[in-house]
Amino acid sequence: MPKGQIRKALSGFYYVKDGDRFVQCRGRGVFRNRQISPLVGDFVDYEAENDREGTITHVHERKNELIRPPIANIDQAILVFSAKEPDFHPLLLDRFLTVIESYDIEPVIILTKMDLPDAEEKERLARYSEDYRAIGYEVFHVMKGDESLAAELLPLLAGNTSVLAGQSGVGKSTLLNTLLPELELKTGVISDALNRGKHTTRHVELIEVNGGLLADTPGFSSLDFNHIEKEELSGYFPEMAERSPACKFRECLHTNEPKCAVKAAVQSGGIPEYRYTHYVQFLEEIMERKPRY
Known part of the structure; x- marks a missing residue:
């Protein structure tokens, strides 16, 4: 039976990547009875009706799954926080880190707008960065017009399925435009996704970038601890x-x-x-x- 990975879900269809082709699939009716909902990122078996259409018959075991955004098998979360405008808040970062750790996802921390803080603020941010590096997290500092940025950050995407996250206004879309100008020209989807209006159709899509997959999604919109017990x-x-x-x-x-x-x-x-x-x-x-x- 053919196998593939769901790369996009839209209007009840699942777009399964199998080798070099995409197959537009429906989910099998029995999934609804079993309360199984295929997610972008799932590895699946499907029955091919022809070269371009099929039906998903089996969803393989997931490494992890998120509810908001609805996506599975994420390896890495790239957390984008600004040094200023808005100011850096370690409480919010720790909230992100805790939720991400609970899903067995590897966090990477990026501090943007590092050209804006004064000397005293930069010293404070440097201390925070060293604390998080000592814990074992990768921390990157980004300044406006940094031409070495793409060479430094693109390798993070290779071999990983990544999702971008961070509060509004921290420069996620600017970061993506710097990293992925060729992707912007090809699809125009990622930056749009980060600025979608409330009434625009929302969907999640995995896009191939630098030998990895990047989720076209506004990122984590759920940062509660409802799934975590106090002992955990x-x-x-x-x-x-x-x-x-x-x-x-x-x-x-x-x-x-x-x-x-x-x-x-x-x-x-x-x-x-x-x-x-x-x-x-x-x-x-x-x-x-x-x-x-």
Whole structure:
């Protein structure tokens, strides 16, 4: 049976890439009964009706799946935050990082507009960048007119299925236009997607770029923790996950428990205090969530 990957979903059709061709497919009716909804990024089996049309018969197991945007099997999230206008907020970045980690997606952090802050602000941003690099995240700084940008960032896309995310106004579309001028000329879709109006048809599409796939989507619109349990949260903070096994209690929440290795690391400076503060805020949010039945 032929196999392929869904690269676009639109108006009830799924466009499956199989080798060098696209096959327009419908989902099998039985999927609805089983509450299975094929997603862009899914690897599927399909029955070919002819060279251009078919029916999806099986969806292979997913590495991960997102609800907003509806997409599966993402390897990497490129998080775009501005240094200024709007100002950089580590709380919002940590929220993105926590959600992305929970879906087993590798984050990459890009700080744009690094030519705007004054010397004192640049020093503060440099400290944040070093903190996140020490945790294990890649952090890139982008300045206006940086001609080396494409050479530095395009390799990130190779071999990965990536989604772009970040708050409004941080320069995502400018970044894409700098990185992918040839894609802009070919399709005109990615930059448009980042500025879609509320009443414009929205769809998700994976586009081949530099040996990888980039999702044509406005990015994460859901940053809640409804899918995360309180015992899981610290596992999505890599520096806490590393130290948790040394805590006295196996399900230590790193708040009031004695002999907590995470709190000890905060006190010694091994974990930035602001990261721990954000963790406690997120934990309180999860614990105040209404029970699900």
